[in-house]
Amino acid sequence: MNLEKGRLCLLYILSYFTGTSFLGLVNYDLKERRIIIVTGTPGVGKSAVSRALSKELKAEYIDLTKFVEKHGLIEGYDEDRETFIVDEEKVCIRLQEFIEGLNAQNIVIDGHYGVFTVSPEKVYRVFVLRRHPAELREVLLARGYSDRKIAENLASEILDVCLIDAIKRCGRDKVCEIDVTGKDVGCVVKKMVENLSGRRPCEIGIVDWLGELEREGRLDEFLTF
Numbered sequence: 001m002n003l004e005k006g007r008l009c010l011l012y013i014l015s016y017f018t019g020t021s022f023l024g025l026v027n028y029d030l031k032e033r034r035i036i037i038v039t040g041t042p043g044v045g046k047s048a049v050s051r052a053l054s055k056e057l058k059a060e061y062i063d064l065t066k067f068v069e070k071h072g073l074i075e076g077y078d079e080d081r082e083t084f085i086v087d088e089e090k091v092c093i094r095l096q097e098f099i100e101g102l103n104a105q106n107i108v109i110d111g112h113y114g115v116f117t118v119s120p121e122k123v124y125r126v127f128v129l130r131r132h133p134a135e136l137r138e139v140l141l142a143r144g145y146s147d148r149k150i151a152e153n154l155a156s157e158i159l160d161v162c163l164i165d166a167i168k169r170c171g172r173d174k175v176c177e178i179d180v181t182g183k184d185v186g187c188v189v190k191k192m193v194e195n196l197s198g199r200r201p202c203e204i205g206i207v208d209w210l211g212e213l214e215r216e217g218r219l220d221e222f223l224t225f
């Protein structure tokens with residue numbers, strides 16, 4: 001149990017005056033913890049958006065890339081895919097321990113495999129950021145990624161890989177898709193906050209890059225290896 005002392009005192013006073021069970025209130029309080037995952041293809045803007053969202057919600061921010069580095073969870077390097085190899089099961093265990101030690105009410109987890117690192121029943125919301133492949137390509141080119149890595153990431157965005165993973169793992173009800181194309185971070189965060197407060201419903205199926213690029217005759221430009 002990792003509630004701060006002040007919070008425990010408040011719950012105790014509340015239980016005294018309302019005649020409600022103290023443990024019941026503590027359990028209710030713990031249940032209120034919200035784990036929010038921000039996922040999406042590399043380069044869509046997860047970190048920029050997650051940092052701003054965490055600030056807005058006064059949430060604990062966990063960048064999975066940094067978390068696995070800091071906790072020695074990198075197992076190797078995949079030369080073909082030009083990416084670090086992590087054991088998602090181990091990350092899941094370590095992350096759970098870490099989260100249990102936190103006092104924060106809101107926790108924002110930033111990472112494209114975020115949905116695989118938390119038990120689905122503990123996830124409050126998954127935001128899947130989407131970015132038009134033309135804009136995403138510019139971000140990835142600016143990062144100096146190889147042609148192959150860019151092609152893989154663009155294919156992943158066009159084929160909705162992160163969205164499908166999020167729905168399969170956490171269920172449609174917890175997933176919100178947000179198209180960040182041409183939007184600034186503040187505008188994206190505003191939408192997220194509105195959603196979390198219940199003022200804006202979650203939407204999924206809002207983009208169809210595959211259909212759009214096919215209709216424009218540009219699919220080959222983005223789906224070539």
Ligand SMILES: Nc1ncnc2c1ncn2[C@@H]1O[C@H](COP(=O)(O)OP(=O)(O)OP(=O)(O)O)[C@@H](O)[C@H]1O
Pocket residue numbers: 040041042043044045046047048049065112139180182183184185188
């Ligand atoms: N909403 C936005 N509008 C404009 N630019 C943005 C927005 N979000 C992010 N960016 C810019 O896009 C680039 C990629 O963003 P970021 O590093 O946050 O992506 P990421 O999804 O976290 O990538 P990775 O998965 O590799 O960590 C950065 O240069 C960032 O400043």
Ligand SMILES: [Mg+2]
Pocket residue numbers: 046047048110
């Ligand atoms: Mg990032």
